[in-house]
Amino acid sequence: MPDISDSLQPSTAGRSLPGSALRDRGLLGRAALEALRKLNPHSLIRNPVIFTTEAVSALVTALAIEAAATGGAWGFPAAIAVWLWLTVLFATFAEAVAEGRGRARAESLRRARTETVAKRLLRPDDRSLWQPRPAAALRPGELVLVEAGDLIPSDGEVVEGVASVNEAAVTGESAPVIRESGGDRSAVTGGTLVVSDWLVVRITAAPGSTFLDRMIALVEGAARQKTPNEIALDILLAGMTIIFLIAVVTLVGLASWNGQPPSVTVLAALLITLIPTTIGGLLSAIGIAGMDRLLRVNILATSGRAVEAAGDVDVLLLDKTGTITLGNRQAAGFHPAPGIAERALAEAAALASLGDETPEGRSILAFARAQHGIAAPALPPGARIVPFSAETRLSGLDLPDARYRKGAVDAVARATGAATPPALAQAVERIARAGATPLAVAKDGAMLGAIALKDIVKPGIRERFAALRRMGIRTVMVTGDNRLTAAAIAAEAGVDDVLAEATPEEKLRHIRAAQAEGRLVAMAGDGTNDAPALAQADVGLAMQTGTQAAREAGNMVDLDSDPTKLIEVVEIGKQLLITRGALTTFSIANDVAKYFAILPAIFAASYPELQALNLMRLTSPESAILAAVIFNALIIVALVPLALRGVRYRPEGAAALLRRNLLLYGLGGILAPFLGIKLIDLALHLLGIV
Numbered sequence: 001m002p003d004i005s006d007s008l009q010p011s012t013a014g015r016s017l018p019g020s021a022l023r024d025r026g027l028l029g030r031a032a033l034e035a036l037r038k039l040n041p042h043s044l045i046r047n048p049v050i051f052t053t054e055a056v057s058a059l060v061t062a063l064a065i066e067a068a069a070t071g072g073a074w075g076f077p078a079a080i081a082v083w084l085w086l087t088v089l090f091a092t093f094a095e096a097v098a099e100g101r102g103r104a105r106a107e108s109l110r111r112a113r114t115e116t117v118a119k120r121l122l123r124p125d126d127r128s129l130w131q132p133r134p135a136a137a138l139r140p141g142e143l144v145l146v147e148a149g150d151l152i153p154s155d156g157e158v159v160e161g162v163a164s165v166n167e168a169a170v171t172g173e174s175a176p177v178i179r180e181s182g183g184d185r186s187a188v189t190g191g192t193l194v195v196s197d198w199l200v201v202r203i204t205a206a207p208g209s210t211f212l213d214r215m216i217a218l219v220e221g222a223a224r225q226k227t228p229n230e231i232a233l234d235i236l237l238a239g240m241t242i243i244f245l246i247a248v249v250t251l252v253g254l255a256s257w258n259g260q261p262p263s264v265t266v267l268a269a270l271l272i273t274l275i276p277t278t279i280g281g282l283l284s285a286i287g288i289a290g291m292d293r294l295l296r297v298n299i300l301a302t303s304g305r306a307v308e309a310a311g312d313v314d315v316l317l318l319d320k321t322g323t324i325t326l327g328n329r330q331a332a333g334f335h336p337a338p339g340i341a342e343r344a345l346a347e348a349a350a351l352a353s354l355g356d357e358t359p360e361g362r363s364i365l366a367f368a369r370a371q372h373g374i375a376a377p378a379l380p381p382g383a384r385i386v387p388f389s390a391e392t393r394l395s396g397l398d399l400p401d402a403r404y405r406k407g408a409v410d411a412v413a414r415a416t417g418a419a420t421p422p423a424l425a426q427a428v429e430r431i432a433r434a435g436a437t438p439l440a441v442a443k444d445g446a447m448l449g450a451i452a453l454k455d456i457v458k459p460g461i462r463e464r465f466a467a468l469r470r471m472g473i474r475t476v477m478v479t480g481d482n483r484l485t486a487a488a489i490a491a492e493a494g495v496d497d498v499l500a501e502a503t504p505e506e507k508l509r510h511i512r513a514a515q516a517e518g519r520l521v522a523m524a525g526d527g528t529n530d531a532p533a534l535a536q537a538d539v540g541l542a543m544q545t546g547t548q549a550a551r552e553a554g555n556m557v558d559l560d561s562d563p564t565k566l567i568e569v570v571e572i573g574k575q576l577l578i579t580r581g582a583l584t585t586f587s588i589a590n591d592v593a594k595y596f597a598i599l600p601a602i603f604a605a606s607y608p609e610l611q612a613l614n615l616m617r618l619t620s621p622e623s624a625i626l627a628a629v630i631f632n633a634l635i636i637v638a639l640v641p642l643a644l645r646g647v648r649y650r651p652e653g654a655a656a657l658l659r660r661n662l663l664l665y666g667l668g669g670i671l672a673p674f675l676g677i678k679l680i681d682l683a684l685h686l687l688g689i690v
């Protein structure tokens with residue numbers, strides 16, 4: 001069998017150096033075209049600041065044309081109009097570049113969605129009777145046979161069989177993973193390849209809404225919605241636009257007091273340089289780039305809001321089996337109660353597992369055969385299977401003359417009324433202290449012994465939990481397993497806290513309680529019993545190896561099935577929030593210099609004393625105004641790489657972070673335009689343009 005731990009290695013598929021998008025010529029060309037398409041006012045209205053800029057650009061263009069037609073001075077309004085249009089174009093370009101990176105990934109995913117022909121089973125109980133059927137025509141509920149070498153035609157649940165599957169098409173990771181019926185690794189994804197053995201799969205996805213389809217829509221940004229934070233910032237920016245509009249209009253009265261009223265072109269230039277075009281132009285690119293950075297670490301986020309929430313997460317809950325451990329729990333020992341032969345225990349354990357479709361159940365049958373040559377008998381007539389459930393924490397078989405149960409020790413004791421002899425209790429304790437899961441086996445009202453199920457902690461997890469702790473995040477393991485096993489695994493994995501013997505409802509209640517205390521909660525899980533908790537958590541990170549239910553309940557899927565990836569999610573979330581804050585600060589701080597550049601120019605005629613404000617000693621009023629507009633446009637392009645890459649995040653205190661960013665982006669935002677406008681003014685002068 002392939003080593004599943006291979007799939008823990010972070011994948012490098014689809015990853016490239018940050019900012020490399022800006023060096024990709026084809027991508028830039030396509031983005032430029034897309035930027036032009038985005039000039040359509042109908043779509044631009046979603047961005048109030050840039051929409052205002054476009055309206056003002058149109059107005060100044062009309063004025064320039066009118067001046068040219070009537071023989072007036074049209075050069076200055078024309079130059080301003082050109083740079084105002086470029087301002088709008090740079091903003092739409094930023095968004096187009098951010099989207100373009102996802103589109104490239106979508107194209108490679110589309111190639112994975114090849115047209116396969118499925119083997120649809122005609123009868124559920126007969127694998128030899130099948131009919132070819134195009135994958136696209138498969139409906140939910142239909143059964144298909146997938147054999148070694150076949151592509152899995154659509155998403156589904158494995159109902160029979162164990163196979164290794166290469167999921168590289170989706171995850172970029174070529175080490176095969178195990179897919180099997182019954183347990184937490186039963187979900188299969190359309191477009192992935194069965195490399196050995198066979199599976200019978202019940203289709204769960206309707207045509208056109210498979211995981212791959214949704215993934216494509218997501219990376220293309222088709223499903224993207226503004227987050228509540230983005231909407232709030234948009235409203236703030238729109239408010240500032242209105243305030244500056246009022247301020248600029250009232251200037252007309254002031255300036256006309258004892259001189260010439262300023263021209264509409266000059267007022268337009270003043271308005272656009274003062275409204276927050278920088279952050280307005282980069283806001284959506286910042287959000288898209290954040291989702292894209294997640295994708296590069298192989299995490300698929302279906303909600304931008306979850307990415308933002310991740311930036312502020314305080315607690316991470318994880319289930320044990322399949323999340324902290326590999327989840328391939330295998331029977332590894334029989335421990336009979338005093339006076340019971342080991343073979344009698346093994347026979348009872350096998351009977352109790354006859355109808356148990358979980359990997360644990362199958363491993364017990366295999367172990368009984370390997371250790372004692374016990375062949376699993378056919379299901380006797382009149383037998384009733386008691387399937388495993390996370391609520392009862394046991395499973396078993398009722399025969400007309402005997403009842404067999406196996407499961408969590410306390411659960412079996414309660415259900416059968418059987419007493420646990422002290423020697424057995426000691427054996428159970430030893431198993432659990434070693435980090436294995438003890439299952440008690442009972443026949444009617446008597447305990448026959450225990451089975452030890454071994455599971456392995458995913459490698460490297462301890463260091464990663466330590467890193468989470470340094471980021472101020474508390475890790476809590478919530479598991480259905482018993483206290484001792486939970487404590488042993490918790491100690492080995494290095495989590496901060498552990499909640500054992502938890503039913504799905506208790507996992508859910510635990511999250512609600514933390515949220516009620518005002519904490520932001522992340523949950524990582526893989527099982528159907530984790531689904532309610534994954535849905536309730538602010539960040540629900542489902543393992544790609546998990547069940548369909550878990551993957552649908554969460555708002556992120558980790559294609560590498562590594563719960564400690566939350567580190568990356570948190571960093572990217574923080575980075576997103578910091579980048580947005582930094583560029584907003586920068587954008588608003590920029591206004592100071594523009595004020596000093598444009599106001600003296602406007603009032604030059606009315607109030608010559610105001611020349612004292614012309615700190616930059618700009619060549620002429622016209623040159624000052626044009627230089628400010630050019631700077632205002634160019635700064636958007638200059639900041640695109642930062643918006644895409646994100647401001648670097650270092651784990652340090654919030655106060656230190658705020659201080660550093662205020663200094664860098666606040667003070668930088670005040671000073672940069674003084675320098676920039678002066679340089680542009682000089683250049684315009686040297687080129688003889690003004």
Ligand SMILES: Nc1ncnc2c1ncn2[C@@H]1O[C@H](COP(=O)(O)OP(=O)(O)OP(=O)(O)O)[C@@H](O)[C@H]1O
Nearest residue numbers: 319320321358388390393394395407408479480481
């Ligand atoms: N096939 C089975 N038959 C009987 N009992 C089982 C079986 N599988 C698991 N159990 C018992 O039920 C308990 C709860 O199982 P459940 O799957 O809810 O939680 P878990 O997988 O152990 O933990 P986690 O919630 O961390 O994944 C297990 O700890 C084990 O004692």
Ligand SMILES: [K+]
Nearest residue numbers: 272273275277
């Ligand atoms: K501006």
Ligand SMILES: [Mg+2]
Nearest residue numbers: 184319321527
């Ligand atoms: Mg589980």
